[in-house]
Amino acid sequence: MSTNETEASKYLNMDLLRFTTAGSVDDGKSTLIGRLLYDSKAIFDDQMEKIEESSRKKGDEYTNLALLTDGLSAEREQGITIDVAYRYFSTPNRKFIIADTPGHVQYTRNMVTGASTANLAIILVDARNGVIEQTCRHSFIASLLQIEHIILCVNKMDLVDYSEERFKEIRQQFRSFSSKLDIPDIHYIPISALYGDNVVDKSDNMPWYGGSSLLYTLENVQVDSDHNHVDSRFPVQWVTRPQSEEYPDYRGYAGKVAGGVFKPGDEIIALPSGFTSTIDTVETYENEEEEVFAPMSVTMTLEDDIDISRGDMIAKPDNQPTVGQDIDLMVCWLNKEPLKPNGKYAIKHTTKDARCIIKEVKYKVNINTLHRVEGDKEIGLNDIGRIHIRTTEPLFYDSYKRNRATGSVIIIDEYTNETVGAGMIL
Numbered sequence: 001m002s003t004n005e006t007e008a009s010k011y012l013n014m015d016l017l018r019f020t021t022a023g024s025v026d027d028g029k030s031t032l033i034g035r036l037l038y039d040s041k042a043i044f045d046d047q048m049e050k051i052e053e054s055s056r057k058k059g060d061e062y063t064n065l066a067l068l069t070d071g072l073s074a075e076r077e078q079g080i081t082i083d084v085a086y087r088y089f090s091t092p093n094r095k096f097i098i099a100d101t102p103g104h105v106q107y108t109r110n111m112v113t114g115a116s117t118a119n120l121a122i123i124l125v126d127a128r129n130g131v132i133e134q135t136c137r138h139s140f141i142a143s144l145l146q147i148e149h150i151i152l153c154v155n156k157m158d159l160v161d162y163s164e165e166r167f168k169e170i171r172q173q174f175r176s177f178s179s180k181l182d183i184p185d186i187h188y189i190p191i192s193a194l195y196g197d198n199v200v201d202k203s204d205n206m207p208w209y210g211g212s213s214l215l216y217t218l219e220n221v222q223v224d225s226d227h228n229h230v231d232s233r234f235p236v237q238w239v240t241r242p243q244s245e246e247y248p249d250y251r252g253y254a255g256k257v258a259g260g261v262f263k264p265g266d267e268i269i270a271l272p273s274g275f276t277s278t279i280d281t282v283e284t285y286e287n288e289e290e291e292v293f294a295p296m297s298v299t300m301t302l303e304d305d306i307d308i309s310r311g312d313m314i315a316k317p318d319n320q321p322t323v324g325q326d327i328d329l330m331v332c333w334l335n336k337e338p339l340k341p342n343g344k345y346a347i348k349h350t351t352k353d354a355r356c357i358i359k360e361v362k363y364k365v366n367i368n369t370l371h372r373v374e375g376d377k378e379i380g381l382n383d384i385g386r387i388h389i390r391t392t393e394p395l396f397y398d399s400y401k402r403n404r405a406t407g408s409v410i411i412i413d414e415y416t417n418e419t420v421g422a423g424m425i426l
């Protein structure tokens with residue numbers, strides 16, 4: 001291998017952490033991401049020159065790191081809908097993908113999209129304001145989405161004189177709230193995104209803080225595998241039939257593995273038909289593989305010609321998903337039109353499209369207390385509630401806790417085609 005190839009393969013094989021950032025408007029998200037990229041030397045020099053120049057033009061005393069992420073808003077102004085921007089950077093120790101979710105009004109929606117594949121969420125609070133409703137909302141969503149690690153960054157410490165007491169107060173506020181949530185690992189870091197305190201390097205301004213910097217924490221937090229490698233699930237996206245002279249009977253099933261491992265010789269079952277067969281080959285775009293696993297995109301061929309079409313699920317006979325039409329969900333509502341009890345919606349689950357009726361709104365959750373709201377079941381924009389639906393066709397699903405891919409659904413308004421809800425199967 002040439003040096004370039006060695007470098008490239010080292011990079012590809014590097015450990016990856018996906019994280020998302022959440023905070024309310026002006027808590028300093030853009031500044032923080034800019035600071036992380038800048039201090040970890042991930043910004044290219046030409047980008048930096050542009051930013052310095054534009055900061056000078058605006059008369060900023062400090063290079064305005066928020067400008068680094070502002071390309072996003074320009075795109076939004078052009079009418080291109082980008083709810084989440086993915087940014088990539090790496091240090092010698094780890095690769096990172098940041099799902100950067102803009103903090104405007106549609107924050108719940110963006111956070112759900114950005115966080116659904118994240119291993120970790122950074123939740124920012126302004127040291128002057130402490131824990132506010134949005135902090136609670138974001139943490140609750142993070143716990144619903146089964147994000148295992150949260151870093152609560154108490155930002156703008158410079159504006160509270162780097163006060164240890166203030167930091168401890170906020171940490172206590174968040175501890176008492178988060179004790180009611182299912183989040184296994186929470187870190188607390190006092191930072192100043194603007195001046196770089198505790199972002200990449202430990203700060204001299206807060207000698208009382210004994211923990212690690214944000215970057216060090218991001219580099220070292222232990223993430224389990226993103227994917228369920230136990231329950232084999234392959235939702236079929238399409239059936240390929242090239243019908244070439246060489247292979248007149250070829251029939252391949254293409255899609256993305258949603259869980260477990262598949263290899264030639266494995267016995268499989270196709271749902272909903274229940275027919276069984278044996279895997280002949282599994283291949284990726286480039287190669288025939290010895291085995292494939294989540295989240296690889298693959299084409300599978302079987303030894304028997306059985307009836308399988310888009311939206312069907314290939315699993316193993318001794319480990320099948322639940323098949324059903326009556327489903328309990330926690331739903332995050334993403335549309336300004338509230339959820340219609342008894343309303344009909346389109347629903348997307350893995351590669352399957354179906355329709356559903358909302359049979360019952362069981363309760364709405366009060367984001368601050370995490371209790372049920374008594375006497376009010378209207379699920380409006382940014383609300384979270386528990387609902388029961390009935391689908392027109394059976395879905396092949398797992399609980400969200402077990403498998404994020406086969407345990408989530410998207411609810412769509414049939415008339416406007418807008419995504420109105422994101423659901424996690426209980």
Ligand SMILES: Nc1nc2c(ncn2[C@@H]2O[C@H](COP(=O)(O)OP(=O)(O)OP(=O)(O)O)[C@@H](O)[C@H]2O)c(=O)[nH]1
Nearest residue numbers: 025026027028029030031066103155156192193194
């Ligand atoms: N003093 C001080 N100001 C900060 C700090 N971090 C961010 N700011 C300022 O707070 C303001 C908001 O920062 P942004 O990074 O744009 O905030 P944001 O959360 O990304 O805001 P949106 O993009 O609107 O969601 C800017 O004027 C920043 O310069 C900090 O640590 N200390």
